[in-house]
Amino acid sequence: MSESLKTVLGNIQQNFKSNPENASVKFESKSSLIEGFHSRAFLRHHSIDVDEPKELGGTDQGANPVELILAALGTCQEITYKAYATVLGIPLESVSVELEGDLDLQGFLALNDDIRPGYQQIRGKVRIKSEADDATLEKLREAVNAHCPVLDIISNPVPVELELTEVNRCHLAR
Amino acid sequence: MSESLKTVLGNIQQNFKSNPENASVKFESKSSLIEGFHSRAFLRHHSIDVDEPKELGGTDQGANPVELILAALGTCQEITYKAYATVLGIPLESVSVELEGDLDLQGFLALNDDIRPGYQQIRGKVRIKSEADDATLEKLREAVNAHCPVLDIISNPVPVELELTEVNRCHLAR
Numbered sequence: 001m002s003e004s005l006k007t008v009l010g011n012i013q014q015n016f017k018s019n020p021e022n023a024s025v026k027f028e029s030k031s032s033l034i035e036g037f038h039s040r041a042f043l044r045h046h047s048i049d050v051d052e053p054k055e056l057g058g059t060d061q062g063a064n065p066v067e068l069i070l071a072a073l074g075t076c077q078e079i080t081y082k083a084y085a086t087v088l089g090i091p092l093e094s095v096s097v098e099l100e101g102d103l104d105l106q107g108f109l110a111l112n113d114d115i116r117p118g119y120q121q122i123r124g125k126v127r128i129k130s131e132a133d134d135a136t137l138e139k140l141r142e143a144v145n146a147h148c149p150v151l152d153i154i155s156n157p158v159p160v161e162l163e164l165t166e167v168n169r170c171h172l173a174r
Numbered sequence: 175m176s177e178s179l180k181t182v183l184g185n186i187q188q189n190f191k192s193n194p195e196n197a198s199v200k201f202e203s204k205s206s207l208i209e210g211f212h213s214r215a216f217l218r219h220h221s222i223d224v225d226e227p228k229e230l231g232g233t234d235q236g237a238n239p240v241e242l243i244l245a246a247l248g249t250c251q252e253i254t255y256k257a258y259a260t261v262l263g264i265p266l267e268s269v270s271v272e273l274e275g276d277l278d279l280q281g282f283l284a285l286n287d288d289i290r291p292g293y294q295q296i297r298g299k300v301r302i303k304s305e306a307d308d309a310t311l312e313k314l315r316e317a318v319n320a321h322c323p324v325l326d327i328i329s330n331p332v333p334v335e336l337e338l339t340e341v342n343r344c345h346l347a348r
Contacts, residue, residue, distance in 0.1 A: 005210060005211075005231055008231045009231055009283075012229075012230065012231065012279075012283070013283050013285065016279060016280055016283060016285055017285060020280060020285075020286070023278050023279040023280045023283075023285070024276065024277075024278050024279075025276075025277055025278075025279060026274050026275065026276060026277075027238075027240050027241050027244060027274070027275050027277060028241075028244065028272070028273065028274045028275075029241060029244035029245050029247075029248050029271075029272070029273045029274075030248070030270070030271070030272050030273075031245060031248035031249050031252060031270060031271050032252070032268070032269070032270035032271075033252040033253070033255075033256055033268065033269045033270065036179060036256075037179075037253045037256060037257070039248075039249040039252045039253065041244075041245035041248055041249055043237035043241040043242075043244070043245060044227070044237070044241075046236055046237040046241075048222060048237065048242075048245050050245070050246075050249040050253075052253065053218070055186075056186065057179055057182040057183055057186065057257070062220055063217035063218070063220040063222065064201075064217075064253075065246040065247070065249050065250035065253065065323065065324045066201050066246070066250070066323050066324060066327070067201050067202075067203060067217040067218075067220075068217075068222075068242050068243075068245060068246035068249075069242075069243070069246050069324060069327055070201060070202065070203035070215075070217070071203050071205060071215035071217060071222050071224070071242060072224075072239040072240070072242035072243050072246065073203075073239070073334070074203050074204070074205035074213075074215055075205050075213040075215055075224040075239050075242075076239035076240070077336070078205060078206070078207040078213045079207070079211045079213065079224075079226065079238075079239065080282075081207075082207055082210075082211060083211070083231070094206070094207065094341075095206070095207045096204070096205060096206035096207070097203075097204070097205050097206075098202070098203070098204050099202065099203045099204075100200050100201070100202045100203075101200065101201050101202075102198065102199075102200060103198075103199055103200075103201060103323065104197050104198050104199075105186075105190060105197040105198075105199060106190055106194060106197045107321065107323070107326075108254075108321055108323055109183075109186070109187050109190060109197075109321075110317070110320075110321055111187065111190055111191060111194075111197070112194070116326055116330070117320075117321045117322060117323040117325075117326045118323045118324065118325075118326030118327035118330070118332060119323075119327055119332045120332075120333075121332070121333050121334075121335070122332055122333070122334045122335070123334075123335045123336075123337075124334075124335070124336050124337070125336075125337050125338075125339055126336055126337065126338045126339070127339050127340075127341045128338065128339070128340055128341065129340070129341045129342060130340060134340075137338065137340060141338045143284070145336070146284075146291075147281065147282055147283075147284055147291045148291060149239065149240050149277065149281070149282050149291040149292045149293075150239045150240060150243060150292065151291075151292075151334060151336075152281075152290055152291045152292030153240070153243055153292035153293055153328060154327060154328075154332050154334055155331055155332065155333075155334050156290070156292070156331055157329055157330055157331060158292060158293045158294075158295070158296055158328050158329065159294075159295050159296070159329075160247070160295075160296045160297075160298075160325060160328055160329050161295070161296070161297045161298070162251070162297075162298050162299075162300055162319070162325075163297075163298070163299050163300065164300045164302065164311065164315045165299055165300065165301050165302070166301075166302055166303070166304060166308075166311060167268075167301050167302065167303045168303060
């Protein structure tokens with residue numbers, strides 16, 4: 001299984017080395033508010049229901065958007081550990097992640113302009129089971145944290161451009 | 175329905191105004207790699223399956239982590255539009271979001287150190303249906319983009335602290 005994943009990853013790397021333009025990809029999301037704070041997002045043929053918990057005015061039909069951010073970070077760490085352990089030939093029996101994010105809702109609710117609406121800090125534990133020695137695992141950790149896409153997205157600024165369109169009038173683009 | 179959401183949001187704001195310490199909350203995620211790149215994340219009693227598409231070495235049992243980031247941003251925009259429209263008394267019949275993110279996989283795969291592993295840019299369209307005039311909708315857009323938690327998390331740096339633990343030996347904390 002891991003040997004075949006190693007072959008697949010090796011082939012992907014070889015393809016991108018020979019044709020760097022193939023490595024430029026686009027990911028897409030389409031979502032709509034259904035009722036109250038309940039939204040549904042479509043990612044290719046996958047869908048995810050998102051809502052706020054009852055204490056925040058929702059009907060709790062799914063995790064909320066800031067919880068999705070933590071799920072994205074935890075699973076991205078896991079996938080990146082698996083990918084780099086496979087490519088570097090480091091044994092990795094299991095990997096799991098626990099995260100917590102501090103958020104002050106005064107920011108979201110415009111009650112205090114000095115408080116950001118997003119997470120003030122995210123902390124977590126990555127737990128792995130491996131036969132490798134400490135120096136090897138430290139090398140793995142460094143490779144993962146330097147290349148984990150979601151860790152980069154959250155830790156560093158990403159330029160975001162959003163255009164608002166009024167669907168009936170279609171002249172509000174900006 | 176919207177009137178009752180307005181009451182709920184008003185009560186939440188009033189509570190946090192009187193007791194700002196109640197506005198400091200923690201969100202949590204626990205996730206584990208199951209097989210290959212397939213992971214499952216738990217957010218309170220909700221769970222989300224995450225995987226990579228087959229072209230990236232996965233078995234496509236869910237959206238991938240960077241797609242979750244787009245889903246989080248789209249649904250957070252929708253919820254924030256709904257919340258601010260409700261509180262400000264601006265009519266809002268529907269809101270939906272389409273996003274695309276540019277990612278160069280040479281970054282993730284360590285093929286080019288000058289290329290970041292995360293999104294280089296995210297672009298999108300927010301489509302709303304509303305009877306409000308342009309100036310009112312512009313005011314709404316400004317309020318939303320100043321207070322949308324996930325837009326802040328993605329656009330600006332969030333400090334992330336991750337500790338690696340080897341579950342058998344328990345002495346790899348850092």
